[in-house]
Amino acid sequence: MAFTTPDAFTTRPTLRGSFGMAASTHWLATATAQSVLERGGNAIDAAVAAGFVLHVVEPHLNGPGGDLTGLYATDATGVRVFMGQGAAPARATIEHYRDVEGLSDVPGAGALAAAVPGAVDAWLWLLAEHGTWELDEVLAYAIRYATDGHPVAPAVVTTIERIAPLFRSHWTSSAALWLDAEGNAPRPGQIITNPAYAQVLLRLLAAGPDSGTRVARIEAARAAWKTGFVAQAMEAFAATPHRHSDGRDHAGVLAASDLADFQPGDEDPVTFDFRGYTVAKTGPWGQGPVLLQMLAILEAYGRLHGLADEHLDPSTAFGIHVIVEAEKLALADRDAWYGDPAFVDVPLATLLSADYAEARAALIGERASAELRPGSPDGRPPVELKGEIGAGKTGLVDDIDEEPEETDAGLELPTDSTGQTRGDTCHLDVIDAWGNVVTVTPSGGWLQSSPTIPELGFCLGTRLQMSWLDESSQSALRPGARPRTTLSATFVSDSEGAPLLTLGTPGGDQQDQWQLPALLRILVGRWDPQAAIDAPAFHTTSHLSSFWPRVWEPAGLIIEGRVGESVLAELRERGHRITVPGDWSLGRLSAVGREPATGTLWAAANPRGVQGYAAGR
Secondary structure (H helix, E strand, O other): OOOOOOOOOOOOOOEEEOOEEEEEOOHHHHHHHHHHHHOOOOHHHHHHHHHHHHHHHOOOOOOOOOEEEEEEEEOOOEEEEEEEOOOOOOOOOHHHHHHHOOOOOOOOOOHHHOOOOOHHHHHHHHHHHHOOOOHHHHHHHHHHHHHHOEEOOHHHHHHHHHHHHHHHHOOHHHHHHHOOOOOOOOOOOOEEOOHHHHHHHHHHHHOOOOOOOHHHHHHHHHHHHHHOHHHHHHHHHHOOOEEOOOOOEEOOOOOHHHHHHOOOEEEOOEEEEEOOEEEEEOOOOEOOHHHHHHHHHHHHHHHHHOOOOHHHOOOOHHHHHHHHHHHHHHHHHHHHHOOOOOOOOOOHHHHOOHHHHHHHHOOOOOOOOOOOOOOOHHHOOOOOOOOEEOOOOOOOOOOOOOOOEEEOOEEEOOOOOOOOOOOOEOOEEEEEOOOOEEEEEEEOOOOOOOOOEOOOOEOOOOHHHHOEOOOOOOOEOOOOOOOOEOOOOEEEEOOOOOEEEEEEOOOHHHHHHHHHHHHHHHHOOOOOHHHHHHOOOEEEOOOOOOOOOOEEOOOEEEEOHHHOHHHHHHHHHOOOEEEOOOOOOOOOOEEEEEOOOOOOEEEEEOOOOOOOEEEEO
């Protein structure tokens, strides 16, 4: 059976050229990256400059108090994981959260949910190690947008409007930054500034102007962030009680010493060979290997049933059914077995093995599963998965890294089945003519995460909500352990080991689910990248949400209506509980790559949300 061919129509062309390419979730970040390339910077310089711009122009999706993960490659390094995920603070113990704070879960908003902010330190580390530009050149773009302003995107306004009651009643420092004197949110397109964050960046630059080398100047800025005024302001803020998502006031546990102890850097990726390609992801301290498990299960399903490609086709009801069932099995294993390998034994080799994949693939039947079914790698029984079946945060939207909303009961995380974008994460990809490639997914520290730290102009993140207050969990809250982040960019190399493409998307638990169909269309169906990104997307909600309050929807399937009524009807007959949020509502993929035969560079970006763009020549 032939793989479905794409429609002739695409929303925009796949950009192709030989100089350099960039793609991201915001046009100003893409333009920044391309500007750096045009001025002689490499892909690392471009990505770092764009990353700091994303702090300013997508503050509802990421911030300096957040985190990031990604992958990069240079001729000297090969493919490496870029690790900017901060760990749990030293005082973040299960006993403190349970016995002192009286919590059963890590809150979804407020400083108790904050891991060590890793994004800024990681960006600076990457620039020092593999960039070529001076720090002041790289930060100039973000400083200008924070000082002189930029037109605020409608999605930012929507988020501020939804959270404004909380700002007015409890998070008054956030109200001072994001609301006007009458307590109103800005209008879409209005020029907004963040002078406090601009001053932070200027003070980082002032930390080392007389240092002897480019790297020394960057290291001076890192020291100012980790041990100087930024770390001290964060500690003072965290110590001040404020409203959390349980409707009570708590103080956080983050200390300046936690920032000083954090070390970003790079790691070996976890890889899986698929159809002659090598797919690279983060380790199991993130959800990255879940995509590799999905591919392994799908390949095993084909072997078991003597199939070629038809079970990999995300345009047919049969293909969607098999893909979704494989996703459920891999996500159940993620929830049961993933964690920081420095603290727990993750049976990753077994989880990615052919024999284990075949055992998992044998569980895929003709009808949709409505169970949580983690496996038993190496005969180890999984910890029981616990989650509430309900209408809370079920992933019915494009944006799973959600924000709090004030109610009489406290702060709750709303569900919206309309597909309306409310905020989640960012993504960017950059490739240059010298062979450098970067793919990064920054997140956390959203304006809706916790109150703004006034002298810094940003807030702390909420990544600890992915940790369990259960000692038996692989992802239990442990001081110094990285919470199991959902940030999950992808790096694909060809049969010769040369970089072929990178891609990623916002979307929390959905990140790998939205990447998988695009990868299958590009690698198996030989689709044009932009057509693969434009094509209808889908994801299952039949798994535990990584985010507070950990709900799930048995047999839930969220799918764009463009798949067609006949496909939807067959999926319903197979037992999937279908929600159609709209025709263009799921995912914000972007990607860059290189065509092996010609060396031509390309880039593609998602049209959903009318915000992501690619650029290049």
